[in-house]
Amino acid sequence: MTHARSFLVLLVALLLLAAPGAASAQSAAAVLAQGARAYDDLELDNAAGLLRRALAVQGADALAPRDASRALMYLAATELLREHADSARAVARRLVLADPRFRPDELVFPPQVLTFYEGVRRATPVVIARAPADTAIRPGAEALAVRLYASTFHEVTATLGTEAGRVVRMLYAGPIGDSLDLHWNGLDSSGTASPPNGRYAITVTSLDRQRRIVRILRLPLEVTQGRVDTLPHPGPPADSLLLPERQPMGPGLKALAPGALAGVAIAVLPSVVANGEDASAARFVVGGSLTIAGIAAFVSHHPGKSIPANVAHNRALRDAWRREDALVASRNAERARGMIGIRVGAPVLLTPEAP
Amino acid sequence: MRRALLLIFLGFASTAQAQSRWNVSFGVGGGSEIARSRSDTTRERVSGLVLGGEAVATRGKFVTRLRYGQGRVTNDTAGRDVAEGEALLGYNARPWLTVWFGPHARTFVVPGQSDRRWLQWSGRVTARGTLFPERVESFVELWQGITGSLNRPAESASGGGAEAGLVLRLARHPVWGRLAYRIEQERGATRRETVEAITLTVGFVPLR
Numbered sequence: 001m002t003h004a005r006s007f008l009v010l011l012v013a014l015l016l017l018a019a020p021g022a023a024s025a026q027s028a029a030a031v032l033a034q035g036a037r038a039y040d041d042l043e044l045d046n047a048a049g050l051l052r053r054a055l056a057v058q059g060a061d062a063l064a065p066r067d068a069s070r071a072l073m074y075l076a077a078t079e080l081l082r083e084h085a086d087s088a089r090a091v092a093r094r095l096v097l098a099d100p101r102f103r104p105d106e107l108v109f110p111p112q113v114l115t116f117y118e119g120v121r122r123a124t125p126v127v128i129a130r131a132p133a134d135t136a137i138r139p140g141a142e143a144l145a146v147r148l149y150a151s152t153f154h155e156v157t158a159t160l161g162t163e164a165g166r167v168v169r170m171l172y173a174g175p176i177g178d179s180l181d182l183h184w185n186g187l188d189s190s191g192t193a194s195p196p197n198g199r200y201a202i203t204v205t206s207l208d209r210q211r212r213i214v215r216i217l218r219l220p221l222e223v224t225q226g227r228v229d230t231l232p233h234p235g236p237p238a239d240s241l242l243l244p245e246r247q248p249m250g251p252g253l254k255a256l257a258p259g260a261l262a263g264v265a266i267a268v269l270p271s272v273v274a275n276g277e278d279a280s281a282a283r284f285v286v287g288g289s290l291t292i293a294g295i296a297a298f299v300s301h302h303p304g305k306s307i308p309a310n311v312a313h314n315r316a317l318r319d320a321w322r323r324e325d326a327l328v329a330s331r332n333a334e335r336a337r338g339m340i341g342i343r344v345g346a347p348v349l350l351t352p353e354a355p
Numbered sequence: 356m357r358r359a360l361l362l363i364f365l366g367f368a369s370t371a372q373a374q375s376r377w378n379v380s381f382g383v384g385g386g387s388e389i390a391r392s393r394s395d396t397t398r399e400r401v402s403g404l405v406l407g408g409e410a411v412a413t414r415g416k417f418v419t420r421l422r423y424g425q426g427r428v429t430n431d432t433a434g435r436d437v438a439e440g441e442a443l444l445g446y447n448a449r450p451w452l453t454v455w456f457g458p459h460a461r462t463f464v465v466p467g468q469s470d471r472r473w474l475q476w477s478g479r480v481t482a483r484g485t486l487f488p489e490r491v492e493s494f495v496e497l498w499q500g501i502t503g504s505l506n507r508p509a510e511s512a513s514g515g516g517a518e519a520g521l522v523l524r525l526a527r528h529p530v531w532g533r534l535a536y537r538i539e540q541e542r543g544a545t546r547r548e549t550v551e552a553i554t555l556t557v558g559f560v561p562l563r
Binding site for chain 2: 255257258259261262265266269270272273274277279280282283285286287289290293294296297300
């Protein structure tokens with residue numbers, strides 16, 4: 001019994017320890033839902049607190065961008081209905097900067113709120129950019145497309161510049177309505193050459209009606225010349241495929257050895273077998289014959305002599321490999337000719353001064 | 356001892372018979388032979404021509420070899436007839452290596468005296484090497500007496516020897532030739548005899 005109780009206490013303690021993580025994981029979306037219900041019930045103070053709590057959650061449990069926009073819209077409406085106009089404007093402005101394309105639901109929010117948000121949106125010129133993360137283009141013939149989305153109609157200038165701020169190319173200057181496609185054809189201001197490898201940025205500057213800079217969007221780029229996937233070069237012919245081009249020494253030596261060894265044996269053996277006897281010199285006739293036969297056998301193998309058939313076979317293999325290698329090299333050169341790779345980084349939004 | 360060796364010899368022979376068909380080779384030849392004889396009191400050097408023949412039969416890995424030769428060796432003051440022979444059973448342990456076992460004997464006949472005969476039971480090893488495939492090969496053969504005897508004076512004997520040379524075969528003809536140098540020494544308690552020979556043998560292979 002005591003053991004069972006101890007187990008229950010331990011289990012509860014473990015659940016309590018695990019609970020905060022699970023609660024926070026659910027809390028951001030759940031708190032947003034509670035805040036939305038409180039707003040609907042006109043419990044505005046409660047709604048404001050819940051919505052701020054939902055927006056304050058960071059990290060993996062934070063609200064998704066779409067829910068964050070909804071939470072900001074509910075919070076702006078709540079503050080407006082609480083007659084906290086400045087707070088409502090700040091929240092609405094924060095929403096415009098985060099998501100210029102956001103439009104409040106006309107069935108959820110009253111006209112007063114919609115009009116208020118529309119006013120803030122029009123007074124907050126800002127753009128966001130969408131571009132492929134990694135691409136390659138042929139300068140002059142193709143272009144990098146960057147789509148800009150604007151919060152409201154306003155004037156913008158778009159330039160390509162170095163990290164240090166030097167303008168490489170003017171991309172656009174003029175008005176933007178809902179959206180605008182920027183195209184960079186990969187060339188610098190001269191229009192004839194692509195910029196060298198390095199880090200660059202597309203800078204989109206939003207201007208107000210007095211042509212003052214109200215927002216700067218920097219979209220970092222990394223440009224690499226000729227960065228394209230290439231075909232692998234074929235390896236040279238394997239040694240196992242190549243035939244020996246010269247007659248090896250081995251067979252010749254193998255033929256020489258029996259003759260030479262037997263010849264030496266005839267010279268030496270009498271002193272081993274019949275020590276103390278003067279062996280006949282006539283034995284050298286036989287020993288010499290053996291040695292000469294061995295030398296003749298060695299020469300008959302033509303050691304070191306070229307083997308034309310094998311040379312031709314190997315040459316054909318090597319030529320085929322060289323042709324294939326040259327073909328791959330030319331294909332790779334064709335692929336890489338004038339191509340530049342562009343890697344797009346995360347955009348950064350700067351506000352030099354409050355509008 | 357001799358009976359045991361004979362039994363081993365017959366055992367090998369019966370095993371050989373169980374193998375596949377026989378290949379037989381015959382040869383005849385002759386050569387110059389020099390014999391040096393030493394005893395406690397005398398030294399003698401005689402030389403002459405010895406003619407002989409041989410037969411080699413092969414079945415599977417087993418080989419038998421019979422050789423016989425006779426001739427006359429002389430010097431300025433004396434002369435002797437000489438007869439020698441061997442009967443060996445061999446086993447081809449490797450394509451290039453044969454081990455042999457069997458007796459061989461050499462008898463010197465001096466008119467008016469009893470024969471002097473050396474008998475050795477020996478073990479031999481023959482190694483061959485190819486110079487030109489199927490045409491020319493060299494060989495070296497070494498032997499060592501295991502047990503032996505001399506009949507006059509009656510005493511036990513030991514000995515050893517070597518032979519090396521060149522074997523040639525004609526293309527598309529069952530004929531072969533051999534040029535060889537041989538040296539053997541047999542030793543008794545009171546006598547030592549050394550025989551050198553340079554032989555030329557021509558043979559044929561009728562059943563190949």
